[in-house]
Amino acid sequence: MEFEKNYYTRNTESLQGISSDDLIALIKPKTEKAIGIDNIKERIDNGEKLNVKFGTDPTGPDLHLGHIVPIRVLDIFSRAGHNIDLIFGDFTAKVGDPTGRGDERPLLTDEKIAENMSTFRNQVDRYFDTTRDNVHIHQNSQWLGKMALASVFDYLQAINLSQAMQRDDFRSRAQNGKAVSLAEVMYGALMGIDSTHLMSDVEIGGVDQLLNFQQARDIQRSQGQRAEDIVMTPIIEGTSGDGRKMSKSYGNYIPVRADDTEIFGKFMSIPDTLIVPYVKAFAPVYEQDLPRIIAAVHESPMEMKKQLATYMVATASGSRENGLAARENFERLFSERKVSLDDAVTLPNIGNLSDILLSSGTFKSKSELRRLAEQGGIKVDGSKINPEDLNSPVTNQSLITVGKRKAFNVDGKSDE
Amino acid sequence: MEKVTNSKYGFNVWTKNAPKSYIDLFAKYASERNTPIGALVDDVLPGAVFNRTPQQTAEMNAQYYDYMINAGFNDVIFVSELFEDRNYDLQRIYTASRKITLSEFISLLPEYKRLKQPDTGLNEMIDPCWQLEVLSAGISVRGISTYLTGKRSLALFRSAKDHIANFNFEVIDE
Numbered sequence: 238m239e240f241e242k243n244y245y246t247r248n249t250e251s252l253q254g255i256s257s258d259d260l261i262a263l264i265k266p267k268t269e270k271a272i273g274i275d276n277i278k279e280r281i282d283n284g285e286k287l288n289v290k291f292g293t294d295p296t297g298p299d300l301h302l303g304h305i306v307p308i309r310v311l312d313i314f315s316r317a318g319h320n321i322d323l324i325f326g327d328f329t330a331k332v333g334d335p336t337g338r339g340d341e342r343p344l345l346t347d348e349k350i351a352e353n354m355s356t357f358r359n360q361v362d363r364y365f366d367t368t369r370d371n372v373h374i375h376q377n378s379q380w381l382g383k384m385a386l387a388s389v390f391d392y393l394q395a396i397n398l399s400q401a402m403q404r405d406d407f408r409s410r411a412q413n414g415k416a417v418s419l420a421e422v423m424y425g426a427l428m429g430i431d432s433t434h435l436m437s438d439v440e441i442g443g444v445d446q447l448l449n450f451q452q453a454r455d456i457q458r459s460q461g462q463r464a465e466d467i468v469m470t471p472i473i474e475g476t477s478g479d480g481r482k483m484s485k486s487y488g489n490y491i492p493v494r495a496d497d498t499e500i501f502g503k504f505m506s507i508p509d510t511l512i513v514p515y516v517k518a519f520a521p522v523y524e525q526d527l528p529r530i531i532a533a534v535h536e537s538p539m540e541m542k543k544q545l546a547t548y549m550v551a552t553a554s555g556s557r558e559n560g561l562a563a564r565e566n567f568e569r570l571f572s573e574r575k576v577s578l579d580d581a582v583t584l585p586n587i588g589n590l591s592d593i594l595l596s597s598g599t600f601k602s603k604s605e606l607r608r609l610a611e612q613g614g615i616k617v618d619g620s621k622i623n624p625e626d627l628n629s630p631v632t633n634q635s636l637i638t639v640g641k642r643k644a645f646n647v648d649g650k651s652d653e
Numbered sequence: 654m655e656k657v658t659n660s661k662y663g664f665n666v667w668t669k670n671a672p673k674s675y676i677d678l679f680a681k682y683a684s685e686r687n688t689p690i691g692a693l694v695d696d697v698l699p700g701a702v703f704n705r706t707p708q709q710t711a712e713m714n715a716q717y718y719d720y721m722i723n724a725g726f727n728d729v730i731f732v733s734e735l736f737e738d739r740n741y742d743l744q745r746i747y748t749a750s751r752k753i754t755l756s757e758f759i760s761l762l763p764e765y766k767r768l769k770q771p772d773t774g775l776n777e778m779i780d781p782c783w784q785l786e787v788l789s790a791g792i793s794v795r796g797i798s799t800y801l802t803g804k805r806s807l808a809l810f811r812s813a814k815d816h817i818a819n820f821n822f823e824v825i826d827e
Binding site: 328381383384385387389394396397398401407411416417420421422423427 | 697751772775778782
């Protein structure tokens with residue numbers, strides 16, 4: 238199966254004029270839950286151009302591939318010619334982070350917000366072209382920052398307080414004695430005001446936003462608008478395959494800004510059980526492709542993992558040649574050096590690279606490691622390190638090779 | 654001899670109904686202590702809640718201004734003057750909403766609304782958030798050092814003390 242070639246090519250194909258059935262078939266593999274998907278189909282059948290909304294937070298500039306899943310759905314709608322509204326939620330960023338997480342984050346200046354927005358676009362542009370004519374960028378402070386009390390009153394009375402309190406995360410926090418701020422309770426309503434302002438027909442987001450989306454729909458209805466339909470993507474599992482979501486704090490993530498070698502290595506490190514979920518999340522697969530893909534994974538998981546990793550490098554870099562080169566590099570590392578990933582010894586992710594390697598008991602001292610690094614004998618995910626890199630932390634799931642025969646797989650919570 | 658003081662009392666009221674005589678108690682209290690008292694009259698929130706026209710708001714404000722000056726208040730400021738730019742209203746509410754917890758808000762609701770929670774809308778959150786911002790502005794902009802309040806507003810003022818720097822209040826019998 239030429240998975241990587243076929244799906245890489247499909248990444249940039251125009252979807253103008255795509256039938257509603259095919260559009261839905263492309264979206265469904267990336268959909269955990271949806272509200273009104275039949276409405277979407279019907280409206281496309283009627284020839285309507287939909288307003289598709291996606292909101293993001295401009296406070297944290299570094300994305301991981303878990304953030305890209307809804308972006309891939311947005312890309313599908315965009316290539317199909319629908320109107321895309323990409324909203325940066327700078328209103329709450331300027332006033333303050335509603336989730337707080339117990340800490341007061343510093344308020345962001347306009348300059349910092351602009352910088353973060355630019356960084357965000359640079360990162361997602363690998364997966365979704367934000368420069369297309371049908372993509373419109375908004376900052377919701379444009380309307381939320383100009384709202385009089387009478388309007389606020391009108392919007393908020395559409396949401397029932399009991400309904401707003403139904404969230405499992407609010408209830409479990411209250412039970413654990415952790416406070417929920419009114420700002421968090423209000424958040425879904427603010428999303429609804431965004432949707433009303435933009436007259437959104439469809440909103441894309443993670444399934445964890447379900448209750449916010451329901452509030453947004455209520456707000457739209459209260460203003461006489463048709464409630465937006467919702468496509469919710471799964472919260473992707475992290476590379477360690479232990480069931481935890483992909484997260485920087487768990488050390489089981491793949492940064493969007495990772496280089497080719499790191500991306501390839503991290504995809505190769507995933508358990509076989511994650512191959513199909515990752516294919517569905519990141520590749521433009523139609524629903525009808527899935528049985529064939531599942532069969533291929535069952536028959537040859539290692540080959541499909543390499544195909545997936547090649548596809549991801551190609552997509553991230555914008556070059557199929559880069560994807561193929563990453564695969565070649567990886568295979569050379571293992572076939573010529575006679576080191577198998579399965580043979581790699583797992584070491585805990587403690588301290589820096591030097592600490593990790595010393596914990597194996599294989600090396601006598603930091604001086605020995607320094608000499609090996611100077612000779613080019615130590616590699617991390619296939620790249621030679623400098624001696625100074627021995628003092629740096631290592632991301633989880635990294636593969637460290639020393640010489641021709643020694644390989645170590647780093648696991649456990651990152652110190653980052 | 655007049656008492657030399659930097660103290661200034663503040664009294665916050667919203668223009669739901671025409672001014673009532675209980676307001677006189679607060680001016681009297683301040684007068685007995687030779688301390689100036691300023692009135693913070695909220696015309697914005699009632700204007701939104703009762704959908705008042707500018708004309709209706711102006712008429713109500715005129716009543717309040719005359720009444721309070723006659724009652725002995727040293728100055729009267731309307732919240733529409735304190736917060737001139739209506740564009741920032743949501744920002745004000747959102748700022749305060751970050752401080753008030755959900756459980757705190759529930760405790761501030763009148764009992765009948767607490768019991769009828771399914772019928773209570775999120776718009777109820779506006780009141781405590783807005784009032785915190787008004788009270789805070791009274792301190793920072795109008796120089797109020799101590800608010801006077803009756804028992805009815807005690808819960809809100811206790812909450813304000815937790816959230817607003819330099820917030821002091823005294824409770825008087827109405």
